[in-house]
Amino acid sequence: MSKLPILMYHNVCQSESGSNKLTISVHNLERQFQYLTDNGYKTFHFSELEKMKTIPEKSIILTFDDVTENQLIYALPLLEKFKLKASFFIPFKYIAKTDLWNEGTEEPQKIMTIEQLKKLPTDIIELGYHSYEHNKYQMLSPAQIQNDFLKCEEEIKNHNLTVYPALAYPYGNYPKESAEKANFKILLSENKMKFGLKIGNRPNRFPFKDNYEIKRIDIKGLDNLVVFRLKIKFGKLKLF
Numbered sequence: 001m002s003k004l005p006i007l008m009y010h011n012v013c014q015s016e017s018g019s020n021k022l023t024i025s026v027h028n029l030e031r032q033f034q035y036l037t038d039n040g041y042k043t044f045h046f047s048e049l050e051k052m053k054t055i056p057e058k059s060i061i062l063t064f065d066d067v068t069e070n071q072l073i074y075a076l077p078l079l080e081k082f083k084l085k086a087s088f089f090i091p092f093k094y095i096a097k098t099d100l101w102n103e104g105t106e107e108p109q110k111i112m113t114i115e116q117l118k119k120l121p122t123d124i125i126e127l128g129y130h131s132y133e134h135n136k137y138q139m140l141s142p143a144q145i146q147n148d149f150l151k152c153e154e155e156i157k158n159h160n161l162t163v164y165p166a167l168a169y170p171y172g173n174y175p176k177e178s179a180e181k182a183n184f185k186i187l188l189s190e191n192k193m194k195f196g197l198k199i200g201n202r203p204n205r206f207p208f209k210d211n212y213e214i215k216r217i218d219i220k221g222l223d224n225l226v227v228f229r230l231k232i233k234f235g236k237l238k239l240f
Contacts, residue, residue, distance in 0.1 A: 002054065002055050002056075002057065002059065002205070002206050003203045003204070003205065003206070004055060004059055004060070004061065004203060004204045004205070004206040005060050005061070005203040005204070005217055005231075005232045005233075005235075006060075006061040006063060006197065006203075006204060006214065006215065006216045006217065007060065007061065007062050007063065007216065007217050007219050007231075007232075008063050008065065008168075008199065008216040008217060008218050008219060009024065009029075009062070009063065009064045009065070009071075009075070009219055010022040010023065010024075010064070010065050010066060010068070011023040011024070011066075011068055011070050011071070011109055011221075012024055012025070012026055012029055012070045012071055012073075012074035012075045013025055013026065013070060013074070013221075014026055014074065016028075019221035019222055020106075020221050020222070021220050021221060021222070022102075022106060022220075022221065023221045024219065024220075024221040024223075025221065026074040026078070028221070028223075028224075028225075029074070029075065029078055030078055031225055032219070032225070032228050033078050033079070033081075033082045033084060034082070035225065035228070035229065036060060036082070036084065037082045037083075037084070039058065040058050041058045041059070041060045042056050042058060042059050042060070043059075043060055043061065043062055043084045043085040043086070044059060044061060044085060045085050045087060045126040045164070046061070046087060046126065046128065046164055046166040046194065046195050047126060047164050049061075049195075049206075050194055050195075053207065054206075055206050059206075060232065061087065062079075062084060062085065062086040062087070063086065063087045063088075063089065063128075063168060063197070063216060064086055064087070064088050064089070065089050065130055065168055066089070066091055066094075066099055066109070066111065066130065067088050067089070067090050067091075067095075067111055067112045067117065067127075067130075068099065068109040068110065068111055068112070069109070069110040069111065069112055069116070070109060070110075071088065071112075072112055072116055072120070076120070076121075076124070076125070079124050079125070080121070080124060084124075085123075085124055085125075085126070086124065086125055086126075087125075087126050087127075087128050087164075087166065087168075088120070088125050088126070088127055088128070089127075089128045089129060089130035089166075089167075089168040090117070090127055090128070090129065090130050090161075090163065091111070091130045091131060091132070091133075091134040091170070092129075092130075092131075092132045092151065092152050092155040092156075093132050093133050093134070093151070094111045094134065095111055095112065095113065095114060095117070095155070096111060096112070096113040096114065097110075097111055098110055098111060099111060101134045101170075114159045114161070117161060118159075118161070122162070126164050126166075127161065127162065127163045127164065128163060128164050128165075128166040128167065128168060129152055129163060129165065129166065129167040129168070129193070130167070130168050130170060131148055131152070131167070131169075131170050132148045132149075132151040132152045132155070133148060133151075134170045135148070135170060136170060136171055136173040137169060137170070137173055137174045137175060137184065138173050138174060138175050138176065138180075139173075142183055142184075142187060145184065145187055146187060146191075149187070149191045153191075164194070165191075165192050165193045165194045165195075166193070166194060166195040166196075166197065167188065167193050167195070167196050167197065168197045168216075169196065169197060169198055172197075172198045172199030172200075172216070173198075174196070174198060184212075185212050188212050193212070194211065195208075195211050195212070195214055196211065196212035196213065196214065197214045197215075197216050198213055198214065198215060198216065199215065199216050199218055200213075200214075200215025200216060200217075200235075201215065201216075201217050201218055201231075201235045201236035202215050202217070202234075202235035202236075203215070203217070203232075203233075203234075203235055215235075217231050217232070217235055217236065218236065219231065
């Protein structure tokens with residue numbers, strides 16, 4: 001089995017002064033992408049992983065939550081420059097609005113429009129699910145979760161979007177109790193989800209032990225390059 005780190009990003013800003021827990025500067029993001037390129041890392045989309053039984057030694061997955069407009073402005077050009085692939089996860093209710101779930105805690109960020117999503121280069125960006133309302137699944141009933149899925153599908157159909165069935169759980173949250181977790185995974189399967197992503201902050205073993213409990217490593221805006229390198233290798237350590 002091979003190790004597969006899956007990195008989780010959110011917002012990208014132009015200035016170092018704008019960096020925080022959820023926001024990385026374009027300068028630091030470029031340094032990280034340069035490191036991956038210089039060290040021979042290969043990126044994949046989840047649709048490619050689905051067909052693979054083994055992966056190259058230096059494989060990595062890049063993910064960006066929320067499809068904020070700043071990702072289009074700052075992250076996409078860097079992905080194109082370094083010839084890296086990434087997955088962008090859509091909170092469907094907020095398309096063409098702002099990240100209202102962060103209201104009062106973070107500066108509002110614009111979410112991409114349907115037109116912007118459709119223009120993303122598919123060889124670089126693969127779209128995935130980030131729920132409809134961006135609620136914690138652990139707080140929802142099975143009926144509410146199913147309704148959330150139905151609303152996602154309605155948006156996809158109405159706007160003729162191409163979205164791969166990989167789901168990044170909002171806040172990395174999902175039911176943890178055994179019975180509720182089992183029912184949640186049944187819902188994921190019934191709604192044809194291929195992969196479900198939590199946080200976990202550790203590299204995965206590939207093939208995955210459980211396609212619905214895939215771990216992502218939280219890359220914070222204030223992480224320096226040394227921390228970034230350690231996270232890729234070990235995940236999040238207590239000293240971070």
